Amino acid sequence: MERALHFANDNKWDEFKNESSHIPYSKWIPSENMSWLILELEMNITIRDIQIRVANHMIKPNLTTNNSTIQSIVMQMNMGEGKTSVILPMLCVSLSSSNSSLVRIIVLKFLFPTNHQSLRYKLGGLLNRQALDNCDIVLTSPEDILSFDLLTIDQCRQKEFNVASSMLTVQRWLKKFVRDILDESDEILHVKYQLVYTVGDQQQLDGCAERWRTIQIILDLVKKHAEDISKCFNEDVFYEPSKRKSAFPQFRLQSHKPFSFLCRKVADDWINSRNYRYEDKQRILAFISEETSSVEHLEKHFPQNDIQLSLIVRGLLSSEFY
Numbered sequence: 001m002e003r004a005l006h007f008a009n010d011n012k013w014d015e016f017k018n019e020s021s022h023i024p025y026s027k028w029i030p031s032e033n034m035s036w037l038i039l040e041l042e043m044n045i046t047i048r049d050i051q052i053r054v055a056n057h058m059i060k061p062n063l064t065t066n067n068s069t070i071q072s073i074v075m076q077m078n079m080g081e082g083k084t085s086v087i088l089p090m091l092c093v094s095l096s097s098s099n100s101s102l103v104r105i106i107v108l109k110f111l112f113p114t115n116h117q118s119l120r121y122k123l124g125g126l127l128n129r130q131a132l133d134n135c136d137i138v139l140t141s142p143e144d145i146l147s148f149d150l151l152t153i154d155q156c157r158q159k160e161f162n163v164a165s166s167m168l169t170v171q172r173w174l175k176k177f178v179r180d181i182l183d184e185s186d187e188i189l190h191v192k193y194q195l196v197y198t199v200g201d202q203q204q205l206d207g208c209a210e211r212w213r214t215i216q217i218i219l220d221l222v223k224k225h226a227e228d229i230s231k232c233f234n235e236d237v238f239y240e241p242s243k244r245k246s247a248f249p250q251f252r253l254q255s256h257k258p259f260s261f262l263c264r265k266v267a268d269d270w271i272n273s274r275n276y277r278y279e280d281k282q283r284i285l286a287f288i289s290e291e292t293s294s295v296e297h298l299e300k301h302f303p304q305n306d307i308q309l310s311l312i313v314r315g316l317l318s319s320e321f322y
Contacts (some may be wrong), residue, residue: 027052035093038126047090051082055090058181074185084115084183089122091181092137096129101179104138108184112141115183138178142193157200206308214309217273218316219248221266226251229265233258263289263317270313284310291318 007016027049030037040047054075061073077083088105095103107115116139123129129137152171155164182188205211226249230239237258240250253259267288271281280301287293287310298307 022046022048028056033094035097035127036090039089039093039122042122042126043086043089045086047086048082050077051086051090055087055094058087058091059094074189085118088181088183089119092119092123093127093129095179095181096137101177102136102138102174103181104140104174104178105181105183106140106142106145106188108187109141109143111184112139115139142188146194207305207312210305210309211312214312215316217270218266218313221269222251222262223248224269225262225265229258229262232261267313267317288314288317 004016004020024046036047058075092103152164152167155167226239230237236255238252242249267285271285283301287298
């Protein structure tokens with residue numbers, strides 16, 4: 001009512017009409033869900049119909065599928081419709097009322113302090129949601145979950161089986177009893193949050209410093225042949241020379257034909273710059289020109305450093321790096 005009067009005083013009639021259309025308690029009965037009624041009192045709000053529908057659907061998903069084990073759903077709402085401020089606490093108090101599961105809220109790392117303060121205020125007062133013994137709500141971030149998973153693997157790798165066994169037991173318990181709620185699911189489920197952590201001792205990349213030098217050499221050879229390639233393949237190549245000698249020209253291959261020709265030119269120049277016998281040059285040239293060729297053909301004739309260098313060049317050329 002206060003919001004409707006505020007919109008009327010400011011002559012915001014569209015907002016007034018939208019606010020007036022919300023009829024309290026038309027989609028739920030407070031006496032059947034006292035925790036939501038207490039939440040309204042705690043937050044001094046009136047829960048809207050759309051918030052009731054979304055919350056009920058997430059608590060008991062109405063999925064049209066023959067697989068009864070599927071319970072994961074993603075809901076999308078407009079900004080300002082109370083996803084984090086209203087629906088999230090509603091889900092927490094409803095799901096945590098059951099002794100069959102532990103509610104775990106997963107939020108973005110930079111939103112953790114804000115969400116913690118908000119949920120602590122809304123759920124720690126009249127609703128009195130406290131610790132695990134009281135069917136508590138756990139607040140965490142995707143990085144924390146992934147770190148725990150990796151630590152379990154690392155403990156197994158280091159043969160710390162007592163610790164690893166305990167951690168695996170915790171993981172199994174979490175998978176069986178935890179009910180996860182993801183806030184900002186589009187971000188949390190993004191591939192960038194599937195973090196890859198390093199395990200073990202630090203090691204050099206194959207080829208070490210020679211790896212970067214080889215890449216620079218290949219790019220210099222591309223620059224060397226770019227103009228000739230553009231003259232041979234006209235419409236299939238875009239070429240514009242650079243104004244500075246040290247700069248790389250604008251060079252774009254617009255079909256596969258000039259690519260194969262360019263790779264042969266670059267491969268020939270590179271192998272001729274190496275101090276190998278003619279037979280060895282032919283072996284390496286055949287290896288770097290065909291992506292399916294086996295490294296076993298080189299192991300009998302070359303040291304490991306030369307083989308790694310040949311693999312780097314093959315990756316740049318036969319794997320269509322350009």
